[in-house]
Amino acid sequence: xxxxxxxxxxxxxxxxxxxxxxxxxxxxxxxxxxxxxxxxxxxxxxxxxxxxxxxxxxxxxxxxxxxxxxxxxxxxxxxxxxxxxxxxxxxxxxxxxxxxxxxxxxxxxxxxxxxxxxxxxxxxxxxxxxxxxxxxxxxxxxxxxxxxxxxxxxxxxxxxxxxxxxxxxxxxxxxxxxxxxxxxxxxxxxxxxxxxxxxxxxx
Amino acid sequence: xxxxxxxxxxxxxxxxxxxxxxxxxxxxxxxxxxxxxxxxxxxxxxxxxxxxxxxxxxxxxxxxxxxxxxxxxxxxxxxxxxxxxxxxxxxxxxxxxxxxxxxxxxxxxxxxxxxxxxxxxxxxxxxxxxxxxxxxxxxxxxxxxxxxxxxxxxxxxxx
Numbered sequence: 001x002x003x004x005x006x007x008x009x010x011x012x013x014x015x016x017x018x019x020x021x022x023x024x025x026x027x028x029x030x031x032x033x034x035x036x037x038x039x040x041x042x043x044x045x046x047x048x049x050x051x052x053x054x055x056x057x058x059x060x061x062x063x064x065x066x067x068x069x070x071x072x073x074x075x076x077x078x079x080x081x082x083x084x085x086x087x088x089x090x091x092x093x094x095x096x097x098x099x100x101x102x103x104x105x106x107x108x109x110x111x112x113x114x115x116x117x118x119x120x121x122x123x124x125x126x127x128x129x130x131x132x133x134x135x136x137x138x139x140x141x142x143x144x145x146x147x148x149x150x151x152x153x154x155x156x157x158x159x160x161x162x163x164x165x166x167x168x169x170x171x172x173x174x175x176x177x178x179x180x181x182x183x184x185x186x187x188x189x190x191x192x193x194x195x196x197x198x199x200x201x202x203x
Numbered sequence: 204x205x206x207x208x209x210x211x212x213x214x215x216x217x218x219x220x221x222x223x224x225x226x227x228x229x230x231x232x233x234x235x236x237x238x239x240x241x242x243x244x245x246x247x248x249x250x251x252x253x254x255x256x257x258x259x260x261x262x263x264x265x266x267x268x269x270x271x272x273x274x275x276x277x278x279x280x281x282x283x284x285x286x287x288x289x290x291x292x293x294x295x296x297x298x299x300x301x302x303x304x305x306x307x308x309x310x311x312x313x314x315x316x317x318x319x320x321x322x323x324x325x326x327x328x329x330x331x332x333x334x335x336x337x338x339x340x341x342x343x344x345x346x347x348x349x350x351x352x353x354x355x356x357x358x359x360x361x362x
Contacts, residue, residue, distance in 0.1 A: 002208040003243050007216035012243045036359070045258050047265075056265055059242075061257040064358035072358065075242065075261065091268040095241020179359055186358040196208055 002097050002193050010071045013189045014095055015182075018120050019102035020112035021053070021081030024141040027172035028102065029060045029076055032182060035175065036062050054080040057092045064186055074186060081116065090123045098189040099136040100181055102172070103158055105148040110157060117158055131161060135188035138167035139181045144174070209239070211336065216246060218332050223248040226325040230317050232309040233292075237329055239303050240264055254308075263296050263306050286315065297322050300330040 003012045017025040026046065033044040040063040047056035058078040063071055079089040101120065103113040124130060140154045149157075151169060159167055166184050170177025211219075223235050227249050234249025236256060242264035247256050267285055274282045285296040295307045295318050305326055307318050 001241065003245060004208060005211045005216065007211065007213045014241055042255055042257050045262065059258060059261045087272050091265065091272065094268065095239060183357045183359055193208055
């Protein structure tokens with residue numbers, strides 16, 4: 001959960017990039033790391049296998065604009081996408097404030113997308129979190145590849161809860177859509193914290 | 204239930220720092236950190252110049268979470284201590300309460316025995332302080348009203 005520190009004037013949020021194996025979660029973080037100015041980021045830490053597949057998580061701390069004199073610090077994590085790493089995926093979700101679900105737009109990845117989304121819901125439930133409380137956005141990645149599903153179809157398959165969420169087309173390796181996605185989820189978690197603080201100040 | 208955000212005021216941080224300073228004085232550890240199990244750094248004291256405390260917290264929380272799963276697999280509810288011995292630097296991570304961890308980094312100027320001894324006292328004191336903070340969780344929101352209105356459309360503007 002987010003933490004507000006009045007002594008250091010900092011607010012921390014944890015954002016997790018979730019999705020099936022090889023959908024582009026790490027590519028999102030790599031692009032953010034490349035694009036954010038040096039003073040506003042830490043190192044990109046990757047716990048990966050020899051084949052560059054995420055083994056545990058990637059981690060990137062980045063600072064956003066100040067809000068009311070507070071520095072907002074976003075800690076970006078990815079999870080390992082491969083099915084058999086579910087235990088580690090669940091661990092990374094602990095204390096999450098916002099989620100980016102990265103879907104692979106290729107037709108032959110639809111089943112994996114749906115299964116990963118369902119797996120996310122199950123893993124959130126382990127912490128008694130749900131999509132009603134945790135802000136999330138969808139990112140339809142790999143829009144530059146030739147055999148991809150239209151956005152309408154991806155929306156039909158993945159964005160079908162009563163409350164539709166924001167979704168973004170992306171080519172993460174080139175940076176297209178990466179910051180649109182990050183800015184949207186950042187706004188949503190800030191808004192969520194604001195709502196919580198208002199509710200707390202009323203009690 | 205997604206849980207409550209943690210709000211730390213100046214006086215909370217001061218009290219936590221006092222407890223951490225006592226630990227450093229008694230043990231001669233290089234530095235000591237309080238982090239939550241989600242990987243957020245909550246407080247740090249001591250010499251940290253060459254260290255990236257944020258990454259350290261994220262990785263230590265990950266390592267601790269991973270050993271917890273290992274514990275479950277062998278029928279233990281949780282391991283309460285994690286110790287990594289290096290050639291010169293060593294790390295001791297221990298459980299403070301349900302949500303938080305204490306991490307000490309030390310070298311051969313002190314001993315693991317001394318670290319364990321004083322870590323226990325410090326864990327109890329930190330747990331007590333966070334218990335107080337949790338009991339008063341309805342405070343806050345002092346300067347954070349209209350947080351979203353105060354934010355630009357793009358928290359991460361293009362460089």
